[in-house]
Amino acid sequence: MATVQTGKRRILIVDDEPAVLALLRRILSTEDAEILAVRSGARALEIARQTRLDLVMLDVRLPDVSGLEVLKRVRRIDGMLPVIMVTAYGSAETVRASMRLGAFDYLTKPFDNQEVRRIAREALTSRARRLVPSETYRGAV
Incomplete structure (x- = not known):
């Protein structure tokens, strides 16, 4: 079942630690976005298939699937998703493996709140730019 799409940006946070999910949710609450938080790679992939996302914050170590495997699969679902x-x-x-697989950036815990916000904003801006239709394309074939 597909999720109804709204104009609000969506950030998916994936981490098996409830405290980290709560912290990232609080840090990113200043962004005008709907924040989804899940504790497993399988659930993250399900959401990525059903919902238009604008950013994913993904833990490397998850209980069910490695974060690198989730990254690989998410990139197949949406190659422009940061x-x-x-x-x-x-x-x-x-870090090298993540970047080779197309990660936008890499953060280590404990987080610097300002750095998390800065990198998230850069990623969201990057996503918005990629989704804007090219002004040079006129539709002519």
Whole structure:
């Protein structure tokens, strides 16, 4: 069943820790967006298939599916959707793998609230720019 689309932007937060979900929800509450929060990769993928999203904040370590696998699948669903990876266990290899798979950026816990807001705004702006039809295209074939 598809979700009814509204004009409001949507941010999906995916983390298995309720405290992190609550923190990110609070940090991002200043953005004019509907914030969805889930604790599993499977649920995140279900939402990504059913709902137009504008940003995903995705934990690298999830209980059911790795965050990198979720990133890969989300990019197949919507190749223009910005995904910001978050983790408490950042390694250079994980950062490289995330970026190779198309992550917009990478944040490590504990978060700097201002940095989270700044990067989220950059990602949302990037998404909005990509969704604006090209002004050079006139529809002629």
